[in-house]
Amino acid sequence: MRISDVQSEEVLAGLPSATLAPRPLARATELLRGWSAQVMLGAAVMTLFLLVALIGPAIAPYAVHAQVGHVYASPSPSHPLGLDNGGYDVLSNLLVGARTSMIVGLCAAVVSILIGGTIGVIAGYVGGRTDGVLMRITDYFLVIPDIPLMIISAAVFGRNTRNIVVIIGLIYWTTAARLIRAQVRSLRQRVYVRRAELLGASGRRVLWTHIVPQVTPLLIANTVLMIANAIFAETYIAFLGLGNPTTPSWGAMIQSSLAGGAIFYHAWWAVLPPGIAVTVVVLAATLVGQGLEDSLNPRLRAGHLAVRRFRLRPLHGELERE
Amino acid sequence: MSGSIDPHAAASPADSLPAPATPRASLADQPPPTEYRAAPSHQLLEVRGLHVWFELRGGGELHAVRGVDLDLRRGERLGLVGESGCGKSTALLALMGLLPASASVAGEVILDGRDIMAQGERSIRPHRWREVAMVFQGAMNAFNPVRTIGWQIAEPLRRHRSLSRAAARARVLELLELVGIPAGRAERYPHELSGGMRQRAAIAMALACDPKLLLADEPTTALDVMVQAQVLELLVSLSEELGLALVLVSHDLPAVTQVAERVAVMYAGEVVECAFTGELFDTPRHPYTAALVAATPDLLQATPLSSIPGAPPSLRSQLQGCAFAPRCGQRMQICERHPPTLAADADGRLFACHLNGGSPHHTLPPAPGGQAAVDSGTQDTERRS
Amino acid sequence: MSEARGASRALLEVDGLAASYHLRRGVSAALARRPQSVVRAVDGVSLTVGRGEVVALVGESGSGKSSLAQTIMRAHPAQRGRIRFDGQEITTLGSAQLRPLRRRMQMIFQDPYESLDPRFRVRRTVSEPLVIHGIGDHARRAELVSEALRACGLDPPELFLDRYPHELSGGQRQRVAIAAALALEPQLLIADEPVSMLDVSVRAGVLNVLAGLRDSGLGILLITHDLAVAASFADRLYVMYLGRIVEQGPAHEVISAPSHPYTRALVSVTPRRTPRTGGAPQILAGEIPDATRVPPGCRFHPRCPVATDACRRSDPQLEPLPGPGGAAGQHLAACILAPDRRVVQQTSR
Numbered sequence A: 001m002r003i004s005d006v007q008s009e010e011v012l013a014g015l016p017s018a019t020l021a022p023r024p025l026a027r028a029t030e031l032l033r034g035w036s037a038q039v040m041l042g043a044a045v046m047t048l049f050l051l052v053a054l055i056g057p058a059i060a061p062y063a064v065h066a067q068v069g070h071v072y073a074s075p076s077p078s079h080p081l082g083l084d085n086g087g088y089d090v091l092s093n094l095l096v097g098a099r100t101s102m103i104v105g106l107c108a109a110v111v112s113i114l115i116g117g118t119i120g121v122i123a124g125y126v127g128g129r130t131d132g133v134l135m136r137i138t139d140y141f142l143v144i145p146d147i148p149l150m151i152i153s154a155a156v157f158g159r160n161t162r163n164i165v166v167i168i169g170l171i172y173w174t175t176a177a178r179l180i181r182a183q184v185r186s187l188r189q190r191v192y193v194r195r196a197e198l199l200g201a202s203g204r205r206v207l208w209t210h211i212v213p214q215v216t217p218l219l220i221a222n223t224v225l226m227i228a229n230a231i232f233a234e235t236y237i238a239f240l241g242l243g244n245p246t247t248p249s250w251g252a253m254i255q256s257s258l259a260g261g262a263i264f265y266h267a268w269w270a271v272l273p274p275g276i277a278v279t280v281v282v283l284a285a286t287l288v289g290q291g292l293e294d295s296l297n298p299r300l301r302a303g304h305l306a307v308r309r310f311r312l313r314p315l316h317g318e319l320e321r322e
Numbered sequence B: 001m002s003g004s005i006d007p008h009a010a011a012s013p014a015d016s017l018p019a020p021a022t023p024r025a026s027l028a029d030q031p032p033p034t035e036y037r038a039a040p041s042h043q044l045l046e047v048r049g050l051h052v053w054f055e056l057r058g059g060g061e062l063h064a065v066r067g068v069d070l071d072l073r074r075g076e077r078l079g080l081v082g083e084s085g086c087g088k089s090t091a092l093l094a095l096m097g098l099l100p101a102s103a104s105v106a107g108e109v110i111l112d113g114r115d116i117m118a119q120g121e122r123s124i125r126p127h128r129w130r131e132v133a134m135v136f137q138g139a140m141n142a143f144n145p146v147r148t149i150g151w152q153i154a155e156p157l158r159r160h161r162s163l164s165r166a167a168a169r170a171r172v173l174e175l176l177e178l179v180g181i182p183a184g185r186a187e188r189y190p191h192e193l194s195g196g197m198r199q200r201a202a203i204a205m206a207l208a209c210d211p212k213l214l215l216a217d218e219p220t221t222a223l224d225v226m227v228q229a230q231v232l233e234l235l236v237s238l239s240e241e242l243g244l245a246l247v248l249v250s251h252d253l254p255a256v257t258q259v260a261e262r263v264a265v266m267y268a269g270e271v272v273e274c275a276f277t278g279e280l281f282d283t284p285r286h287p288y289t290a291a292l293v294a295a296t297p298d299l300l301q302a303t304p305l306s307s308i309p310g311a312p313p314s315l316r317s318q319l320q321g322c323a324f325a326p327r328c329g330q331r332m333q334i335c336e337r338h339p340p341t342l343a344a345d346a347d348g349r350l351f352a353c354h355l356n357g358g359s360p361h362h363t364l365p366p367a368p369g370g371q372a373a374v375d376s377g378t379q380d381t382e383r384r385s
Numbered sequence C: 001m002s003e004a005r006g007a008s009r010a011l012l013e014v015d016g017l018a019a020s021y022h023l024r025r026g027v028s029a030a031l032a033r034r035p036q037s038v039v040r041a042v043d044g045v046s047l048t049v050g051r052g053e054v055v056a057l058v059g060e061s062g063s064g065k066s067s068l069a070q071t072i073m074r075a076h077p078a079q080r081g082r083i084r085f086d087g088q089e090i091t092t093l094g095s096a097q098l099r100p101l102r103r104r105m106q107m108i109f110q111d112p113y114e115s116l117d118p119r120f121r122v123r124r125t126v127s128e129p130l131v132i133h134g135i136g137d138h139a140r141r142a143e144l145v146s147e148a149l150r151a152c153g154l155d156p157p158e159l160f161l162d163r164y165p166h167e168l169s170g171g172q173r174q175r176v177a178i179a180a181a182l183a184l185e186p187q188l189l190i191a192d193e194p195v196s197m198l199d200v201s202v203r204a205g206v207l208n209v210l211a212g213l214r215d216s217g218l219g220i221l222l223i224t225h226d227l228a229v230a231a232s233f234a235d236r237l238y239v240m241y242l243g244r245i246v247e248q249g250p251a252h253e254v255i256s257a258p259s260h261p262y263t264r265a266l267v268s269v270t271p272r273r274t275p276r277t278g279g280a281p282q283i284l285a286g287e288i289p290d291a292t293r294v295p296p297g298c299r300f301h302p303r304c305p306v307a308t309d310a311c312r313r314s315d316p317q318l319e320p321l322p323g324p325g326g327a328a329g330q331h332l333a334a335c336i337l338a339p340d341r342r343v344v345q346q347t348s349r
């Protein structure tokens, strides 16, 4: 690419933006413009679920651990989603359980990103032996199968919500670490980073002023994606019966209903609602996370080689030349 | 040619003039009937009043090519030079009919006597790659990394000439030899070849269907001097051996002089001067050409360089008068109101400037002194040095 | 010209410098115990840059120009040889001891799109070096930044201070990069292909800025593959091939009377502003060999148009040439045939 002093917006419009538009506002609008309808939908759904997590306990019609009717009573006007194996109101449990699921999802995602991000940045920036050791550790974590790790950790540390957050965080930090490390390594090679080093900037300065701000958007996108994983993992842990027995959660609902013979009684209403809730929120988080990731990774549009739908235009009259 | 031409409208079936038989008629889908003009047989390409507009994403329009006229004889080598963004690539892409959907085109492109632009994509398609081929800007970096070079050269052959696998392979080896790539390299992947080799491969790819006209967009930019010399020499020898006409687009004036017989200088979407290579550099007539020459460093003439102040105009708004006027040291009153037209002066030199046309100072000083022509406009940089 | 000054006590003295890269072996290569391949990017280079002098380093890509620059800047370890800056040996200084020196030697890079942090406004980019070295207070820094921008032709500075790189043209970006390097008032500037990505019309502007700096006493090492650029700006010229200097001397002399066959080929293929004048260009076949496999004897012999058997056996060193520059020990070439060839060429002109 060659350059001249012609760099009006037209020229720039033709260039793939290799980096984010830096102005925060411009960046936000850029991101928003890049968002597809799917991403908007995902974001809307996530917002809805967050709202439910916030006010769910307040609007739940019944107490969670109160038997309010027959075991597996089918849906009725007073219990729109029926009752479960304990005779508890499914809707109330669903609304209250949302809080656990969302809290665990968010916190575990943040924990995994904090661990993974830190390790990734250090490994990527320091390089050399440190990088080798950290990546070896990451590899070990990556090959340890999730389920035994969950079972062991739950057995060792006890089954409260905080421990579950930590366990999920510990399981999922590896992806973030590898991703961030790769990004930091490529940033390190960028000329402006090398230039800052040659100016005599200290490593810490280079890291905080040039590298971390550049990987932050990626971290955010990754956190959102991680929320999906974490919510799923929480459900999974609860489903295995390793969850916190005292707080209701979607996974615990599915687990106790299945254990309580919901299938046998054809009580689909006890299993499906939490199942659908998990699916929907996981999907929504994935949509948003992927959308963010896509808009952060602009790919080259090799437009002119593919599309040939240019139009012909008559010159107005026998324009200009004669 | 006049009136709106919609590529999707049915072509008039009554075609009184038979299309001239092309040697490759059997290979090409028959070109749609177009107006046939008896052109002098040595004339290959005639571009008349080519315009290209781009619709911009944020609304508005950009007039990237603003009425370009070009002529090219068979086997002739023409250079097209100008600053970045002046519309060189766009003009070439228009000739190939490879503009995106946001573009609209007007004008005539008469290839071998027929207007291939008349019906847009419909009338260009039969000629693309078969008669007019192009080496894209940055083509050497655009190879598919997971396919071998040989495979990628063979692909258009299979597609456009429906050759069998074996025939395509034989042709690939022939093409590689033509551009000086050892046959063994056909099985290599793009990253295993040097930039020069990849550029040769890109040229081979363009030559696959034996075109009469090759458009080469910045084929040597980003190559080293020695490799650049090799590629330029290759282009000249191809042109001579195959009788191939060549349009060489470059921002690098000296590189163009090594290849082209004639050079057209573009500025802000227009051709502002067109002359034989020697004349153009020795006695540039248009002030912009003179400024470009004065800004080009030369090995043995240690004249101080002068940059051209300011920047080319934005092509978004309608331009009044001469597009170069804001940067021109010889601007006159008329320049700001009336656009000059490309016309021959008394010596038969073609340039678009109000200095042309019998005015007493229509002759600019020769190259080194061409400086004088732009000096008044370059204090910006002169003062500092 | 400042050769005399430069010779007495040069600003930068590089002596027999060598640097190499170790290529990673793949797993299969490691298992097969194939030796790790070593790229000898810089292989015994000596050069000097005086105060107020522009020294050009030319050569094809892959000749090791950028590696040499990186090594001089101590961004890459030197394997052998010495680097002396302003009389002080810096070859083995630690990064803490280097920091104050970094202030006095700066580098600008080829790609103006890459060399500025996309999130920094011009103001911050240019003042960053001042902040790093703790120079001035806020107000003083603002002054220095404006001064540096003005010196680089970004005038008035207010027009540019608040822009982001994507709001600047390539030429303007390159000037911002130069301004950032100049804010510290360095004594030495290493410019790695500063204009090769710029349009002709802008190129002259940036080169003129550099020329102005030279006149104010800055020593510049200009790395380029464009001999024409080198010819129009440099006082002295070094020609590099495969990690070695093969010819050096006063720029005009090297270009008008090139002595090494490689230099001659380079000069002959460098396009002139006017259509081909003089003899046909001497286009060397093939490309610069991979620096993992340096040919024995004269490393240029596989591509040399006049190579003899002797060239395969002996590795010629730089030697002074007959003639004005050579007599003064200024014009040297590393070719066993150089002195003769040069006589032949001069008489034929």
Ligand SMILES: Nc1ncnc2c1ncn2[C@@H]1O[C@H](COP(=O)(O)OP(=O)(O)OP(=O)(O)O)[C@@H](O)[C@H]1O
Residues within 6 Å of the ligand: A002, A003, A010, A011, A012, A013, A014, B054, B055, B056, B062, B064, B082, B083, B084, B085, B086, B087, B088, B089, B090, B091, B100, B102, B137, B251, B315
């Ligand atoms: N697809 C497009 N949409 C909108 N504008 C475009 C498009 N392609 C090119 N342009 C604009 O058209 C003008 C001419 O561009 P073009 O690429 O033809 O210039 P050029 O002379 O080839 O420049 P360079 O030397 O940098 O390759 C520029 O202002 C450019 O930004």
Ligand code: SF4
Residues within 6 Å of the ligand: B286, B287, B288, B322, B323, B324, B325, B326, B328, B329, B330, B331, B332, B335, B340, B352, B353, B354, B355
């Ligand atoms: S028409 Fe006028 S402004 Fe334009 S180039 Fe000629 S003299 Fe300059």
Ligand code: SF4
Residues within 6 Å of the ligand: C260, C261, C262, C298, C299, C300, C301, C302, C304, C305, C306, C307, C308, C311, C316, C334, C335, C336, C337, C338
């Ligand atoms: S020593 Fe021999 S091979 Fe080397 S440059 Fe001289 S003539 Fe050529």
Ligand SMILES: [Mg+2]
Residues within 6 Å of the ligand: B088, B089, B090, B137, B217
């Ligand atoms: Mg172009």
